[in-house]
Amino acid sequence: MSTVAILANPASGKDIRRLVAHGSVFDNQEKVRMVRRLILGLEQAGVSRILYMPDGYDIIPRALNAIHPSIPVDAVEMPIRNSQTDTTVAAGIMETLGARCLIVLGGDGTSRAACKGTCAVPILPVSTGTNNVFPQMGEVTIAGLAAGLVACGRLPCEACCVRSCMFDILIDDRVVDMALVDAAVYDDVFLASKAVWDISKVPQLFMTRCSASSIGLSAIGGQLQAIRPEEPRGLALRLDGDPSMIVTAAIAPGLFADVPVSEVTEMTPGTVFPIDTRPGLIALDGEREVEISRTASAGIRLNTEGPLVIDVPATMALARTKGFFVNLYPYEESS
Structure with missing residues (x-):
């Protein structure tokens, strides 16, 4: 049985960066419409069952009000806390129940929460968040089709997926968390609204991927x-000390910053980069998550065994070469 899981975060696309920057609000009704198209794409690909994470807004049940798929679409039984913990717990449950693919609707933070639950199941992250570096932009009908082709085994996972790098977050030599895109040291002791927008409080910044x-x-x-995400290297920046350059970058939607950079170092897998700020915080994929006590030893390590991410264009290109969606009319020679 080919099972696909859908994890839709109703809180994504609504954080404080809507106030401090100029991001658009990604409303839940649009997520409902997206889920409808995803389900229809999965059905067309031949998926036999869809599982989903329940949520306070009932995104998937609302989506099913307007469509009638021929395959079962079932919620998993789990407690709902209306936090990102729901996504982590749901991802682990989906793996146990035999899901062959996780489709995650959210931003970088939601994708990270899902990968904390499992990195063993291929993931297709769909962009509905604020900063969308890890999730993919594109039409979800095609995303559902591609995910379904991989989940059904009609196309090989190794030809359709990319193994992304990630960061291990170390406290006293123990892995306590992970990041998919970036980890930023934050010179503060309050988690507060979590999102990072004051770059003057960031003395160190680490990235698994970089793109202009x-x-x-x-x-x-x-x-x-x-x-690229699959390259076995990362980038570490020092933003304190005497700057050797000023980098202008869009650190949030509509929000630019002139960032002083004093040191640029390439990261290799397995090397631990120490964090100097104590006490302080580590923001993971844009959200303050890990606290560093005054006596703790903290570090960041590049790990090449991150999640398998479905590459939608590559998957659909392979489907075209195999003629999955082309049926030729029989040709009869005239007598």
Whole structure:
């Protein structure tokens, strides 16, 4: 049985960066419409069952009000706390129940929460958040089709997925958390609203990937280097000390910052980069998550065994070469 899981975060796209920057609000009704299209794409690909994470807004039940798929769409039984813990717990449950793919609707933070639950199941992150570096932009009908082809085994996972790097977050030599895109040291002791927008409080910044077309903290590194998610290297920046350059980057939607950079270092897998700020915080994929006590030893390590991410264009290109969606009319020679 080919099972696909849908994890839709009703809180994504609504954080405080809507106030301090100029991001658009991604309303839940649009997520409902997106889920409808996802389900229809999965059905067309041949998926036999869809599981979903329940949520306070009932995104998937509302989506099913307007469509009638021929395959079962079932909620998993789990407690709902209306936090990102729901996504982490749901991802682990989906793996146990045999899901062959996780489709995650959210931003970088939601994708990270899902990968904390499991990195063993291929993930298709769909962009509905604030800073969307890890999730993919594109039409979800096609995303559902691609995810379904992989989940059904009609196309090989190794040809359709990319293994992304991630960061291990270490406190006293113990892994306590992870990040998919960036980890920023934050010179503060309050988690507060979690989102990071005051770059003057960031003395160190680490990135698993860099692109000049990105938004968020990784956009700073993106103006210096290009690093693909699957490349076994990362980038570490020092933003304190005497600057050797000023980098202008869009650190949030509509919000630019001139960032002083004093040191640029390439990260190799397995090397631990120490964090000097104590006490302080570590923001993971744009959100303050990990507290560093005054006596703790903290560090960041690049890990090449991150999640398997479905590449939608590559998957659909392979489906085209195999002629999955082309049926030729029989040709009869005239007598």
